[in-house]
Amino acid sequence: MPNREQHRRAGAAAAATHGRAKDRQSGFGAGERGHGPLGGRHPRPDAAAKVAGSARYVADLALPGMLHAAVAVARVASARVRSVDLEAARAASDVEAVLGAADVVGENSIGVVFPDQQLLVTDRVRMVGDRLALVAARTPEAAWAAAALVGADVEELPGVHDPVAAVAADAPAVHEGGNLLRTFLVRRGAVRPAARRAAVVVEAEYRVGGQEHAYLEPQGCLAIPEGRERVVIVASCQCPFYIQQGVARVLGLPLAAVRVEQAPTGGGFGGKEDYPTELAACAALLAWHTSRPVRLIYPRELDMQASSKRHAVIVRHRWGADRDGHLLFAEVESFYDAGAYAGLSTVVAERGNVSAIGPYSVPSIDVRTHVVYTNNLFGGAFRGFGAPQVTFAAEATMDALASRLGLDPIEFRRRNVLDEHRRTTCTGQRLRPPVLARECLERAAAAAGWTKRRGAVTVDGHWRQGIGVALVQYGCNLHHGGQRLDRSSAVVILQPDGSVIVRVGLTEMGQGNLVACQTIAAQALGVDPSVVQVWQPDTTTVADSGPTVASRGAHMSGLAILDAVWRLRRRLDPVAAELLACASAEVELRGGFASVRGKPRRRVSVAQVAAEMAARRIEPISNGFTRSSIRRFDPSTGRGAPYEFYAMACHIARVAVDAELGLVRLEEVTAAHDVGRIIHRDALEGQIQGGVVQGMGWAISERLALESGRLLNPSFTDYVIPTAADVPHVTAIIIEGETAAGPYGAKGVGEPSLIPTAAAVRNAVCHALGVEINELPLTPPVLVAALGQRHPLAWVLAGSDPGAGTPETSAALTPAQR
């Protein structure tokens, strides 16, 4: 048996069954591939109930006496509240309770990072969707009807809706203390002298739109009071421990008195990281006052109107390269529109800050990342967490530089991308090999037929073909600033019949954490995955494991499971050894059996060992724990190691663009991913395919139409996400590389699968049209405007005079010319 550290860090339980020193060192060896479920396609444990319709989501849970909650929200973005009138709502039929801010028992405060948000507003509305009152009624219809009767006497105030305008001295203040919430920096080298040496310089401003998560299951939770001393919350959520903390604060209860169970969760994508805490606090408060179970399910319109969004970001660039195509310097200034409340915005921008350069080697760097309050909907976590916006900008600038240098975009990236020899990131972190960004680039380019397709734009009527590339380097942990939360807990219980219960603190929301945990536990115990049951998280069964975000679910759960298995085996192996008449150190677990190393026929089933342990009353329960390694990082310079390890990816998009109508059809995405190690192949492919399509929606069709802070398109008719008829062919190239980072070497793929897609699509569209477009999404009006005089019907669009119009003012101009 290897030591605990080897086991924890490298998934060495399986390696131990081989007993080869080399295997133990690397965590896994060639021989290990031969057995166990790792990297396979066994059925997901949650799929059968879901496909049969018997999985119970929170809206499917009802209790006797249960009440239905509704929320009365502000419909203006900025106002002073004079009074809130609850009487009409209280008088409505079937209503049991109507609560205002005065009814909050604990602190009237919500907010994961900053306490800048009230659960129920008292004197000031800062965004559409701010809560004025809560209703509990006997039916959902009665509750929402009563909520509509809540009257608010408000005085509208001027709002601010643009993050650059918001930092001006005379901008309306969203909060006391000014609208600039935080600025993050990365400073390395000296930009000014580098700029003097540059042969080409590109300056550009990118306007990157936000995005709605559009999980199919709306936000929802159920609060069950146990007297006034305890409460149980069942919620659709990514982070039960956030809910536990938020509800404890609002009810004034100790953490131990708040039990949060995660219900099967119908998609999250970041939208169920912090927002479910707000719903849970509302339901819990109503449950506390009525002494009855209260269920709150958001209607879709409110869900889209009031919940967090991907941040809209304005990114300004000045990047330069020498004549040979080597990057010399990069200046980046970004403005993240936080909206009315901080939420997770600072943490999101913190990641965006160190992701602004991409996987490229740049000697001189000056990145400034501002987080700014406005009266818009509040920005939050969304798959990629601040990185997709700056990746869009970085990859657009890379193409612009390549074009100025007369270099092919792949060739230009080849000269700058991180690899085995050039592995210092923009923050000065020297990466542990293997560094597979170049490998991703080359493999994707070869598979996509880049050279042939980039050579000439094929034109078929109005349709023009284009191809574009983008890369990402993504840290698979919480950023240094949040590393105190970067730990994870697991419990493994061996049942007397040899079946295994696994509890972890990280959640399943569709991404595949249950099957990943099942696979890892089965691999480590040498049993079939069907023997292992992973149950949904519950805050009373494991210690706070932090949020299920940052592509950390599988590896942080997995390392905790491996730790638990290692501890269990200190008790299991001696029992097996006795049954096998060998030494404990000779016991290996494989294929459902404990056997003597090197003598596979001398074996007993794991079930037999479990029964023997039960008969002897040997402790069958085991706790596991893990934390990411401590890193050094200096926030004042942005230098150091913000993350423990990174996943690299390269997407190549092939598009057809209707130059007349401005329509984009995404034909194919070739997605090369450095995943470390495959845990479960179907789950991995599903993440890549789903990430690409969600990224495609952001790139092409998903536009948040905001007017004075109000979302004008809060429906799936007006906010258009991709359908089955829109999907491209996704060619996934999965690159495994030996690294001891996660369990069996696994990294994370949930977010890298989305991040480069939009940038690659943009670069492909620009290739097809021969223009540079510096905004997202690429809707038809944006494309038509970008084409300007090159539009086939420009003379019609310009009015009566075919020769009119000034090409100089069109967006077809290169950034450097502006």
Next chain:
Amino acid sequence: MAERVRITLTLNGRQRTFEVPPGRRLLDLLRDDAGLIGTKEGCGAGECGACMVLLDGEPVTSCLVLAASCDGATVVTVEGLGGAPGALHPFQRALLAAGGVQCGFCTPGIAVTGSSIVDRNERDPAEQARLLAGNLCRCTGYTKVLEALAAAQEAGHAEP
């Protein structure tokens, strides 16, 4: 206006009678009166397809159908696609085999629509995708769902 309307329908193969207010949605009848929670509400506006059921053999969004209009109709929900309790339609089995289930909230609606595509023997992949376009999914990117459709179609062809 009558307080309640008495309707009889064939629900997953069994004749059932309900008394419903005239404004009650078929979706609510299924979930709250019949206890068939497999049918999900994702938008309440006929946009997402999570509430898809077969009404006289055609996939419809049950959030836009009034229960009172279903007197005499045949309704099949995700729970009834396999024809017997616990049984699965070949398309549901294909979804499992293809790994086409992730968060699962859209899955019942996709199972309903997909089963009807298989049953009507639609074999053109582009037409299959078009018919499935009324069912939104945010996790899978649809690839494995479409693979499951093709596989179920193949399997159905192999064992007529």
